[in-house]
Amino acid sequence: MSNEAYAGTIRLTVAQATIRFLSNQYSERDGVEQRLIAGAFGIFGHGNVAGIGQALLQNEIARADGEQEMPYIMPRNEQG
Numbered sequence: 001m002s003n004e005a006y007a008g009t010i011r012l013t014v015a016q017a018t019i020r021f022l023s024n025q026y027s028e029r030d031g032v033e034q035r036l037i038a039g040a041f042g043i044f045g046h047g048n049v050a051g052i053g054q055a056l057l058q059n060e061i062a063r064a065d066g067e068q069e070m071p072y073i074m075p076r077n078e079q080g
Contacts, residue, residue: 010064015051019059023068039071 012020025036044053056072063069 013051013055015055016058018052019055019070020067023059023070035068037070039073041073041075043075 022037023035026033027036028034040052040056042053042056056070059067059070060072
């Protein structure tokens with residue numbers, strides 16, 4: 001295959017593609033469009049759940065042109 005076939009292609013991990021997909025989902029009700037998923041909660045440790053934590057961090061730090069923000073909130077309680 002030539003490089004021309006890949007001219008419009010971007011390479012993403014599954015986690016990056018998932019975050020990009022979810023951040024671009026909207027629902028419409030009564031003519032008002034709202035984000036379907038406003039953000040993400042998570043506690044990422046040693047398992048790192050298929051790279052989702054890294055993809056959320058990359059989305060926050062270095063978002064691609066036209067990519068929507070997917071805010072990440074780390075849940076804590078009074079003991080944390």
